[in-house]
Amino acid sequence: MNNAEYDPLAEDYYQSKFLPFRVFSEMPDHLELLGDLKGKSVLDVACGEGFYTRFIRSCGASICVGVDVSPEMIRLAKAKEFENPIGIQYEVASVTSMGEVISGGFDVVSTAFLFNCAQDQGELRGMFQEIYRTLKVGGRLCATVGDLGHRPTVDYSKYGMRTKIAEDLSEGAPYEITFLLPEGSFSITDYNHSLETYRMMSEEVGFQFEGLHPCSVTDAGIEKYGSEFWEQWLASPCIWRFSARKV
Numbered sequence: 149m150n151n152a153e154y155d156p157l158a159e160d161y162y163q164s165k166f167l168p169f170r171v172f173s174e175m176p177d178h179l180e181l182l183g184d185l186k187g188k189s190v191l192d193v194a195c196g197e198g199f200y201t202r203f204i205r206s207c208g209a210s211i212c213v214g215v216d217v218s219p220e221m222i223r224l225a226k227a228k229e230f231e232n233p234i235g236i237q238y239e240v241a242s243v244t245s246m247g248e249v250i251s252g253g254f255d256v257v258s259t260a261f262l263f264n265c266a267q268d269q270g271e272l273r274g275m276f277q278e279i280y281r282t283l284k285v286g287g288r289l290c291a292t293v294g295d296l297g298h299r300p301t302v303d304y305s306k307y308g309m310r311t312k313i314a315e316d317l318s319e320g321a322p323y324e325i326t327f328l329l330p331e332g333s334f335s336i337t338d339y340n341h342s343l344e345t346y347r348m349m350s351e352e353v354g355f356q357f358e359g360l361h362p363c364s365v366t367d368a369g370i371e372k373y374g375s376e377f378w379e380q381w382l383a384s385p386c387i388w389r390f391s392a393r394k395v
């Protein structure tokens with residue numbers, strides 16, 4: 149991963165967090181996966197500008213640390229912490245080499261859309277290994293991942309995403325996602341890994357895999373946009389969650 153890849157996208161990426169699929173599906177699903185965080189020490193890996201990190205702290209985490217490889221993402225996160233201090237520590241580091249800034253012993257590692265940034269299985273394994281190291285025994289990895297690479301023909305544009313995905317994309321191959329925002333659009337590159345690869349990698353580094361879940365939609369989302377709007381979202385779920393425990 150090139151450190152600077154997300155630097156020019158930091159503000160736009162934050163704006164994409166207000167798309168309906170994020171508000172009524174991705175975000176509630178990820179917070180539900182994290183469970184009760186009261187009194188827990190939580191590391192948010194690939195925290196971006198701190199979107200989930202702030203939720204994690206406000207849900208009662210006693211220690212809350214965010215790490216991201218993009219200096220601009222962390223600059224934004226720290227600016228928000230400066231404006232409204234809630235006690236989050238942010239560090240610039242790659243997950244694969246965060247040993248210098250992050251020690252171990254966390255109850256929970258939260259991560260959203262990190263694994264889609266791994267350009268091959270070697271990098272993916274390195275991410276899982278480092279996350280495993282930072283958890284205490286009994287601690288949980290809670291991950292949200294994209295699965296668009298396996299859905300090349302589905303049109304997600306009504307949800308605010310346009311994709312450019314080759315059919316029969318191989319493991320690790322790149323694909324493009326364009327977020328369609330009211331003020332314009334921007335694109336990111338993700339890398340294709342199967343849901344089975346995430347399970348396999350978890351187990352390979354020593355985790356006990358706890359399960360994989362497709363995205364859902366909240367009642368508030370159905371009330372606001374109608375069930376027909378969400379039919380395709382739920383029929384071809386491109387966001388999944390899984391958890392794994394350090395044993």
Ligand SMILES: C[S@@+](CC[C@H](N)C(=O)[O-])C[C@H]1O[C@@H](n2cnc3c(N)ncnc32)[C@H](O)[C@@H]1O
Nearest residue numbers: 149154194195196216217218242243260261265
């Ligand atoms: C799609 S964004 C998600 C940000 C945040 N988790 C969220 O959901 O709002 C992916 C983030 O992963 C970060 N990232 C990619 N590779 C990384 C790595 N090796 N170590 C740490 N962060 C990484 C990027 O800089 C970017 O901020």
